[in-house]
Amino acid sequence: MDQATKLEPVAQPRTIERIVAGVPTSDGAGVKLTRVLTQDLQQRLDPFLMLDNFRSDDPDDYLAGFPDHPHRGFETVTYMIAGRMRHRDSAGHEGLLQNGGVQWMTAGRGVIHSEMPEQEDGVMEGFQLWLNLPARRKMIPAWYRDIPSSDIPGYVTADGVKVRVIAGMSNGVAGAMTREDTEPLYLDIDLPADSLFSTALPAAHNAFVYVYRGELTIGGTLLGESRMAILANTPQADGVLLIASGPAKAILVAGKPLLEPIVQHGPFVMNTKEEIYKALTDLREGHLADAR
Numbered sequence: 001m002d003q004a005t006k007l008e009p010v011a012q013p014r015t016i017e018r019i020v021a022g023v024p025t026s027d028g029a030g031v032k033l034t035r036v037l038t039q040d041l042q043q044r045l046d047p048f049l050m051l052d053n054f055r056s057d058d059p060d061d062y063l064a065g066f067p068d069h070p071h072r073g074f075e076t077v078t079y080m081i082a083g084r085m086r087h088r089d090s091a092g093h094e095g096l097l098q099n100g101g102v103q104w105m106t107a108g109r110g111v112i113h114s115e116m117p118e119q120e121d122g123v124m125e126g127f128q129l130w131l132n133l134p135a136r137r138k139m140i141p142a143w144y145r146d147i148p149s150s151d152i153p154g155y156v157t158a159d160g161v162k163v164r165v166i167a168g169m170s171n172g173v174a175g176a177m178t179r180e181d182t183e184p185l186y187l188d189i190d191l192p193a194d195s196l197f198s199t200a201l202p203a204a205h206n207a208f209v210y211v212y213r214g215e216l217t218i219g220g221t222l223l224g225e226s227r228m229a230i231l232a233n234t235p236q237a238d239g240v241l242l243i244a245s246g247p248a249k250a251i252l253v254a255g256k257p258l259l260e261p262i263v264q265h266g267p268f269v270m271n272t273k274e275e276i277y278k279a280l281t282d283l284r285e286g287h288l289a290d291a292r
Contacts, residue, residue: 005155005163008171010198010239014207015219017232022053028066028115032056036210036228037129039264044230045206046257047182049074049130049269051228053212055123062124065116070288071107072279073138073269075131075179077186078103078115079166079251083124089113090289093144100149102166104177108133110279110288111142127210127251134181134258135271142289147176159195164188168254170199183256191216191244199252200239207231207240207254214248 020041022034037051056062065085078085078097085097089105090112097103097115105113117124133140147166154164155173165175168185175186183205189197191214201207209218210228218240223229231240231254240252261271268279282288 004158005171005173007157007198008200010200010241012234012237013198013219013239013241014201014231014234014237016221016223016229018230019221019223020228020230022226022228027052028069029064031064031066032061034226037208041230042262042264045208046259046262047132047184047255048206048208048253049132049262049264050128051130051210051253052128053210053226054128055125055212057123059121062117063120066114067116068112068114069267070110070112070283071267072110072288073275074107074133076103076105076107077129077131077166078105078126079129079188080126083122083126084118086116086118087113087144087146089142089144091142091144095144095146097146098149100152100164102147102152102176104145104147106133106140106143108137108142109139110282110290112288129186129253130269131179131182131184131255132258132262132269135260137181138270138275145177152176157195157197159197160192161195161197162190163197181256182258185252185254187252189242189250189252191242191248191250193244193246196241196243198239198241201231201237201254202256203233203235203237205254205256206233207252209240209242209250209252211248211250214244214246216248216250217243217245
């Protein structure tokens, strides 16, 4: 990232349709987190199902971790900003997620996994994003990839904005992951004071920005810390423009909607209630991952 990357022109940036404040909650064995993308927003932000932001320097908030739990029908993308988390699953995968790394897991037809902190003090911070699978791929075999920080492509703009491209393509830089059906874009953007950043977005893709440090201006509207902006799907819009008066950090996420029914019951996301009942039966009978 020695040479500054030139920003591709964005003629008509998107505006903010709605600002969302996260909901404090807990998950796993009591890990405290903020749920930013909640179930009532799934249709609006299709193909994304959930976004959790966890951040604490109090071990009591995270040490219990996320013991064994099941998933079916979608993918999880865990981005660790600070801390260490050990992943183990029923498919035999194991990995250590560390500062700046990403864990991309396809639950597919079923997996049981755990995510347990490997630290007893310090800051634990990151995001978990749930990405839906199309109906025809919900029952594929489980899959897993650990992406260390060093393998995540990035670039720096002339303004000194540092961008990490976890998935998709931004300003000519291809990310660590691609997905044909949902075409996700996932950027971590670090903006210095008095800088701006832009990137192209397909007009039909649903998109949001979540600020986790500082504040940003998007389309003339100020977006504060720990707030998510749902970006308007204006037909003529060709991208997004972020403006920072002070230092700020944010993630930008966009994807192609699947336009399919979404039926969620806890850790299972399918297309019909009957498929949910089948997942519960498979779990109860001990062959969640073996089902076809």
